[in-house]
Amino acid sequence: MRKKGTGFGLFLLAFLLLTSCTGEENASEDSVLYEDEVVDSEDIVVGYSQVGSESDWRTANTESFEQTFTEANGYFLLFEDAQQKQENQLKAIRNFILQEVDYIILDPIVETGWDAVLQEAKDAGIPVILVDRTVKVEDEDLYTCWVGSDFTREGEQAGEWLKNYLEQQGRSEEEIRIVTLQGTLDSSSQIGRTQGFQKVLHTQDNWLMLESQSGDFTQAKGREVMEYFLNTYEDIDVVIGENDNMTFGAIDAIKAAGKTCGPNGDIIILSFDAVRAALVSMKNGDINADFECNPLLGPRVAEIIEQLEHGETVDKIQYVEETYFDSSMDLKESIKERAY
Ligand code: AHR
Numbered sequence: 001m002r003k004k005g006t007g008f009g010l011f012l013l014a015f016l017l018l019t020s021c022t023g024e025e026n027a028s029e030d031s032v033l034y035e036d037e038v039v040d041s042e043d044i045v046v047g048y049s050q051v052g053s054e055s056d057w058r059t060a061n062t063e064s065f066e067q068t069f070t071e072a073n074g075y076f077l078l079f080e081d082a083q084q085k086q087e088n089q090l091k092a093i094r095n096f097i098l099q100e101v102d103y104i105i106l107d108p109i110v111e112t113g114w115d116a117v118l119q120e121a122k123d124a125g126i127p128v129i130l131v132d133r134t135v136k137v138e139d140e141d142l143y144t145c146w147v148g149s150d151f152t153r154e155g156e157q158a159g160e161w162l163k164n165y166l167e168q169q170g171r172s173e174e175e176i177r178i179v180t181l182q183g184t185l186d187s188s189s190q191i192g193r194t195q196g197f198q199k200v201l202h203t204q205d206n207w208l209m210l211e212s213q214s215g216d217f218t219q220a221k222g223r224e225v226m227e228y229f230l231n232t233y234e235d236i237d238v239v240i241g242e243n244d245n246m247t248f249g250a251i252d253a254i255k256a257a258g259k260t261c262g263p264n265g266d267i268i269i270l271s272f273d274a275v276r277a278a279l280v281s282m283k284n285g286d287i288n289a290d291f292e293c294n295p296l297l298g299p300r301v302a303e304i305i306e307q308l309e310h311g312e313t314v315d316k317i318q319y320v321e322e323t324y325f326d327s328s329m330d331l332k333e334s335i336k337e338r339a340y
Contacts, residue, residue: 012081020264032279043076044305047096048105051133052084054217055245056275060340061132061295065105067167068298075302084184084216086110093117097124103305104128106143110186111136118142129304130292131297133188140316144308147318151189155293157198157324158270162238163200165268165326173206176237179229180212181222183242183252189293190214193242193272205257210236217245222246226253244290246273251286262286264329272323276338295340 005100013327031038039045046069050062062079069077078101080092086109096104097120104126108114109158114135130146137143142271166172179289180197194212201207208231215222222245230253239261240252247269261267262285271278274292281287284315300320307314325334 004259030320038282040071042244043071043074044103044309045078045101046103046105046270047078047092047101048080048100049089049092049107050079050081050094051089051107052082054084055180055219055243055273056277056340057243057273057293057295058217058247059106060275062296063299064296064298065253068302069333070162073302076085082109084109090117093121094202096316097121100335101122101126101230102147103308104212105301106130106135108135108188109133109184111188112186115139115142122219126200127308129301131301132295140187145304145314145316145318147297147304147322148188148201149293149322150319151192151293152196152199152293153192154272154293154322156199157196158193158240158272158289158291159197159200161324162270163204165288167168167231176204176240177233177235178207178209178240179226179233179236179241181210181215181242182212184248185214185215187217189272190242191219199242214248215241217246219245219249222249223253224249227257228258230254230259238270239267241271243271243293244275248281250304251281261287267277275340276335279325279335280339282325282327283331284336285327286303287327289324292322294320294322 030041032041048065051058053059069075078096080089082092089109093104097308102120111134115137118128118137119142127144130143132148134146148209166176182194201209213225215225226249239250241250251261255269259266261269264285267286271287271290272293274290278287278290282290304314325331
């Protein structure tokens with residue numbers, strides 16, 4: 001439940017001091033001044049600590065929050081981009097606490113190292129909603145709830161898809177040489193996708209994981225790691241890109257090396273996220289299958305906040321619905337309708 005009357009207290013005080021110094025007597029006491037912006041004191045103030053801007057998925061996720069948490073919808077959003085550094089997220093959360101925000105939304109870069117700062121938020125009475133990635137903490141009561149994707153299921157689905165595809169191609173007995181471009185190590189999306197795929201890998205004696213290396217979810221690093229794989233291993237049958245941007249980088253590296261990929265090429269490509277650009281790439285014949293990760297979490301979090309505002313309890317773990325796409329499907333409509 002929101003701490004009515006305490007949120008933004010410091011800023012109200014600052015505002016009153018400011019107006020008494022400047023003589024702005026017409027300003028309404030129902031407004032507070034924050035970073036040169038006048039904010040309605042009835043607005044729900046939300047601090048969002050975002051991972052960074054490393055991928056198309058991430059851009060869509062940021063836009064979803066910016067479009068949902070607007071003043072027209074009764075919110076004031078403080079947005080902090082951590083540039084893929086946990087230390088920046090810790091600073092941002094501590095600032096949100098100092099600013100007495102009503103809710104903190106955290107997309108944690110990695111799973112560990114959050115106990116102390118989440119305890120500080122709890123002591124300050126500020127509910128923390130986790131989105132997308134999650135945390136490993138001693139006390140689960142340090143956060144209110146989590147909403148995001150089932151990353152392990154995504155990885156497992158990719159493994160099952162590959163198994164069926166190889167069967168259809170009459171390659172179930174052949175040695176299958178695989179490399180993985182992993183996401184940011186220790187992030188939930190990396191851990192889940194890697195472990196999910198491994199569940200199927202361990203059932204297939206003829207699949208060989210040559211190497212897994214992190215490309216930090218970025219296109220540039222994805223390309224760099226793929227160049228290294230191509231220089232190191234002569235035969236690669238399958239590339240798993242743990243997000244679309246790393247996959248785009250890998251496709252560039254494969255083409256630059258004079259090889260081909262996709263359903264009619266030398267290398268099978270599996271990817272995660274299923275952003276519009278990836279579906280276009282699949283339609284163009286470069287990607288075999290892509291497992292969706294939905295970034296549009298803003299409206300779902302707003303619903304959660306509404307429930308909390310009404311004193312309702314919310315489910316601790318909330319998965320979003322997801323699907324997958326492969327090159328055998330008619331992708332035209334999906335590309336047209338894709339919101340990200
Ligand atoms: O945690 C979600 C992952 O983070 C997305 O798959 C990826 O694109 C992003 O960078």
